[in-house]
Amino acid sequence: MCTEGIAKCNSGDSTIDQFACQAAFIYCNTALTTPYRATGLNPYDIRKPCGDNPLCYDFSHIEKFMNSDATKKALHVDGHSSTWKTCNMMINLEFHSDWMKNFAPYVADLLNDGIPALIYAGDVYDAGHMVPSDQPEHALTMITQFLNGEAF
Secondary structure, three states: OHHHHHHHHOOOOOHHHHHHHHHHHHHHHHHHHHHHHOOOEEOOEEEEEOOOOOOOOOOHHHHHHHOOHHHHHHOOOOOOOOOOOOOOHHHHHHOHHHOOOOOHHHHHHHHHOOOOOOOOOOOOOOOOOOHHHHOHHHHHHHHHHHHOOOOO
């Protein structure tokens, strides 16, 4: 059912296809991720327990930095930005129909047009999706080298 739902989601851009994307998201997440979440293990690093934080990581220092007046001023959002949140579930909800879409052709188009891209696939040892938290030195090196146009 999950594979079929994803295929229907990717069959076009009609309202029905968008509904199929939403249905695939709900079904696949319910069937595949909910049982794993029930174990209490971190979905970003299965070797660790998730703990009390719903995101499995403490991002309070990032929220403090992003919401500081100096940061907002440096980003030119000091006059018109609401409070920055680690995970705004209302915004997250707006992307649910995209989760099952295949965007690989768009990435290929960007690369073919010479637009630099950093595609991180979780191959930094002892890290994964949350490499900045799990391996901050490696994450900084990777981002710095990318921004400087260096190979890594």
